[in-house]
Amino acid sequence: MLKFDEEKQRNGINGALALRDRINEVADRICEEGYRNICWLGIGGTYASCMQTLVHMNEFTEIDTFVENAAEYCATGNRRIGKGSIVIISSVTGSTEEMVRGVEKAQEAGAKVFGFIDVETAALAQMVDYEIAYPANEQLKFFMAADRFMFNKREFPEYNRFYEEMDAHLASALIEAEKEADEFGREFAKKHKDDAIHYFVGAGNQWGAAYSYAMCYWEEQHWIRTKSIHAAEFFHGMLEIVERDTPVTVFVGEDSQRELAERVAKFLPRICGNYTVIDTKDYALTGFSEEFRGYISHLVMRAVTQRIDVYIEQLNCHPMEIRRYYRRLDY
Amino acid sequence: MLKFDEEKQRNGINGALALRDRINEVADRICEEGYRNICWLGIGGTYASCMQTLVHMNEFTEIDTFVENAAEYCATGNRRIGKGSIVIISSVTGSTEEMVRGVEKAQEAGAKVFGFIDVETAALAQMVDYEIAYPANEQLKFFMAADRFMFNKREFPEYNRFYEEMDAHLASALIEAEKEADEFGREFAKKHKDDAIHYFVGAGNQWGAAYSYAMCYWEEQHWIRTKSIHAAEFFHGMLEIVERDTPVTVFVGEDSQRELAERVAKFLPRICGNYTVIDTKDYALTGFSEEFRGYISHLVMRAVTQRIDVYIEQLNCHPMEIRRYYRRLDY
Numbered sequence: 001m002l003k004f005d006e007e008k009q010r011n012g013i014n015g016a017l018a019l020r021d022r023i024n025e026v027a028d029r030i031c032e033e034g035y036r037n038i039c040w041l042g043i044g045g046t047y048a049s050c051m052q053t054l055v056h057m058n059e060f061t062e063i064d065t066f067v068e069n070a071a072e073y074c075a076t077g078n079r080r081i082g083k084g085s086i087v088i089i090s091s092v093t094g095s096t097e098e099m100v101r102g103v104e105k106a107q108e109a110g111a112k113v114f115g116f117i118d119v120e121t122a123a124l125a126q127m128v129d130y131e132i133a134y135p136a137n138e139q140l141k142f143f144m145a146a147d148r149f150m151f152n153k154r155e156f157p158e159y160n161r162f163y164e165e166m167d168a169h170l171a172s173a174l175i176e177a178e179k180e181a182d183e184f185g186r187e188f189a190k191k192h193k194d195d196a197i198h199y200f201v202g203a204g205n206q207w208g209a210a211y212s213y214a215m216c217y218w219e220e221q222h223w224i225r226t227k228s229i230h231a232a233e234f235f236h237g238m239l240e241i242v243e244r245d246t247p248v249t250v251f252v253g254e255d256s257q258r259e260l261a262e263r264v265a266k267f268l269p270r271i272c273g274n275y276t277v278i279d280t281k282d283y284a285l286t287g288f289s290e291e292f293r294g295y296i297s298h299l300v301m302r303a304v305t306q307r308i309d310v311y312i313e314q315l316n317c318h319p320m321e322i323r324r325y326y327r328r329l330d331y
Numbered sequence: 332m333l334k335f336d337e338e339k340q341r342n343g344i345n346g347a348l349a350l351r352d353r354i355n356e357v358a359d360r361i362c363e364e365g366y367r368n369i370c371w372l373g374i375g376g377t378y379a380s381c382m383q384t385l386v387h388m389n390e391f392t393e394i395d396t397f398v399e400n401a402a403e404y405c406a407t408g409n410r411r412i413g414k415g416s417i418v419i420i421s422s423v424t425g426s427t428e429e430m431v432r433g434v435e436k437a438q439e440a441g442a443k444v445f446g447f448i449d450v451e452t453a454a455l456a457q458m459v460d461y462e463i464a465y466p467a468n469e470q471l472k473f474f475m476a477a478d479r480f481m482f483n484k485r486e487f488p489e490y491n492r493f494y495e496e497m498d499a500h501l502a503s504a505l506i507e508a509e510k511e512a513d514e515f516g517r518e519f520a521k522k523h524k525d526d527a528i529h530y531f532v533g534a535g536n537q538w539g540a541a542y543s544y545a546m547c548y549w550e551e552q553h554w555i556r557t558k559s560i561h562a563a564e565f566f567h568g569m570l571e572i573v574e575r576d577t578p579v580t581v582f583v584g585e586d587s588q589r590e591l592a593e594r595v596a597k598f599l600p601r602i603c604g605n606y607t608v609i610d611t612k613d614y615a616l617t618g619f620s621e622e623f624r625g626y627i628s629h630l631v632m633r634a635v636t637q638r639i640d641v642y643i644e645q646l647n648c649h650p651m652e653i654r655r656y657y658r659r660l661d662y
Contacts, residue, residue: 044567055407062410066397071563076386076535076587079393098563197528197556204407215568225528225572227558232402232429236375237546239656241556256407267662271655324602325570331598 001182003310006175013171016137020144020163026114026130027148036084037064038149041106043071043098046090046138048212052205052298053142059256060155070102083110088145090138091115094122103127116141139298162292169287170296177283177303185307188276192247193315195224199238199248201264203231204257205298213251213305221320222312231260235267244273252279253297278304332513334641337506344502347468351475351494357445357461358479367415368395369480372437374402374429377421377469379543383536383629384473390587391486401433414441419476421469422446425453434458447472470629493623500618501627508614508634516638519607523578524646526555530569530579532595534562535588536629544582544636552651553643562591566598575604583610584628609635 040050050067057065068078081087087106091099094117103113103124115128118135125131132141147163150156192198198218202210207230214226229238231250242248248268252261268275280300285293313320325331371381381398388396399409412418418437422430425448434444434455446459449466456462463472478494481487523529529549533541538561545557560569562581573579579599583592599606611631616624644651656662 044564047564047567055403058407058409060410064395064411069561069563071591072386072534072561072588075563075591076389078389079391080395197558203403215564219572220568221571223571225558227528227556230400230403232400232406233375233378233546235657235662236378237551240552240554240654241550257403260402260406263662267660270660270662323571326566329598329601331566331594331601 001179002314004178009175009178010171012136013140013174016134016140017167017170019132019134019141022132023141023144024148026132027145028152030086030112030114031149031152034084035086037066037080037086039078039081039085039087039106039111040065040067040142041070041073041087041089041099041102042067043069043096045212045216046099048208048216049090049138049142051211052139052208053146055204055207055257056143056255056295057146057150061150061153062155063149063153068102070096070098074098074101074105077105081106081109081111085109085111087111087113088142089113089115089124089128090117090141091122091124092118092136094119094124096124100124100127114145143295158291161289162295165288165292166296169285170299173285173288173296174299174303176286177300178307180283181304181307185304186311188308189311189315193224193312195247197225197227197247199242199246200226200228200251201231201234201248201261202228202251202253203260204253204255204294206251206253206255206257206261206301207231209253209298209301210251217305217309220323220326221309222316222318223324224312231257231264234264239267239271242268242272244271246272247274248272249276249278251301252277252281253294253301254280255294255297258294332510333645335509340506340509341502343467344471344505347465347471348498348501350463350465350472353463354472354475355479357463358476359483361417361443361445362480362483365415366417368397368411368417370409370412370416370418370437370442371396371398371473372401372404372418372420372430372433373398374400374427376543376547377430379539379547380421380469380473382542383470383539384477386535386538386588387474387586387626388477388481392481392484393486394480394484399433401427401429405429405432405436408436412437412440412442416440416442418442418444419473420444420446420455420459421448421472422453422455423449423467425450425455427455431455431458445476474626489622492620493626496619496623497627500616501630504616504619504627505630505634507617508631509638511614512635512638516635517642519639520642520646524643526578528556528558528578530573530577531557531559531582532562532565532579532592533559533582533584534591535584535586535625537582537584537586537588537592537632538562540584540629540632541582544632548636548640551654551657552640553647553649554655555643562588562595565595570598570602573599573603575602577603578605579603580607580609582632583608583612584625584632585611586625586628589625
């Protein structure tokens, strides 16, 4: 399989899952000391992961928790971030300008910052109050933290059962999903590599997936135009520009908002002949109970879209690591 | 001027401003009785207005206040909406399916609903706990409510001075803005009526403006493709697909997030030869103090974009009231 290193994938995921003890140590300490609210602070791709975590928590929790965009926070502020606030962040480089300023501002306001900064020596890693350094797997880290906070509040009683399945089966389930998706990924890439624009629709944890896949992969890395739209909003405007040949892909997950994406998926065939439905239900996820499949739907979708990416990269002769402007120009 | 009825505009705005006593009566009663949090519940265009109200409040308030999308709320729920919650909504038709179900759900959870339902006899108008019926001017109604809640909490001390200026000058300021924008609107429409896709960028209260203008006007009413992107997010992916001929319009307002939009506006000339900056600062807004201009930036932008709309409608021979699918098909 093109650009697929099973061993590396497995170790990456299992290594992230193994952070759980350290995450719990931090979360348990915070819970013991008490906190007022939890802010998920991000920008770009990490902002999308924040949104995914929030929609997961919204299902279960009464914790006062919200998402902030780092640049917006720097400009407008947010008086709910202050003493007693826990700000949770993630950063690959640890140097994103808006994040550095956002963390400074939050700490000045009295908040404590819990950071997953991949590079232990980076600026952000030095600044945060609690730091756990491990590469990639951002959503997994966020969800592990969120689930622990909810578990400690007795809002997520399935915690132990769920993480038993995660530890035992997640790596294999995602690796198998990639294998199952490979042929689809190749065909999809062939069909859509020249699209003038491609629409991605999602809801629940698939909204962050659609948002970041469209923006951080197709736009940023493949230089293909996209629009992402929440399935809830699709019927309130965007539907009118969908015609026979409009390329639309619906991400259908298995969390609480599955029905919203299904509604779009059921409607599209009536007005469009160029749509695709990617449904996480089609993937085996061996070892996972029915009730837990929704919690990892966004990870399954990423396994699938990864297979699309490698083929678009190859077919379009466009290495995914090049950028036209990002960090190439000052702005 | 094409499709411009000054008298009607003036009466519409002044009539909306005159609702303030009734809005305050409701808000003051709620504040007296006490409340736990305020949820702005919307979908589509009203969701955008909710986001505009929230970003305005975030500047000033410690009130626990948040935005919910009605369809997402119906699917996922939100345990923070319950006894002590005030849910604020607006609806033109009073029959939008997701809103009706959302209001039912919130009330079942123990929340009180404060509705601006244009049609007093509509389903939603009958359901809400507090109802004020008056056509259009949704953002104005939301901001009047928000400002009163903040004033009552001593977080918006400029309330009286601000609304003196609003009552005295808003209608004229917006009418004059439309006149000032007319020639620009015609030229913009001529230049962009055939765009394959048009990008709209905004921040602060201009984010909701860009989001809803792109989706509810260009997509829904002109059937032209768009993507809206928050200025904070522009630099985290989307920038890579902007080239010389990409049509990009930046909405620059005068609220706390002006700097975020300015950053995009300053960057674009380096990489794009087909961009437009619409800056509310270019409009006189006679009678308004400098400090208050930002609070009405989104209304000024709507005055400007209204002039674009009438010319696109005329040039494209596409009446804005027709829909291909919305409320024409069951879905």
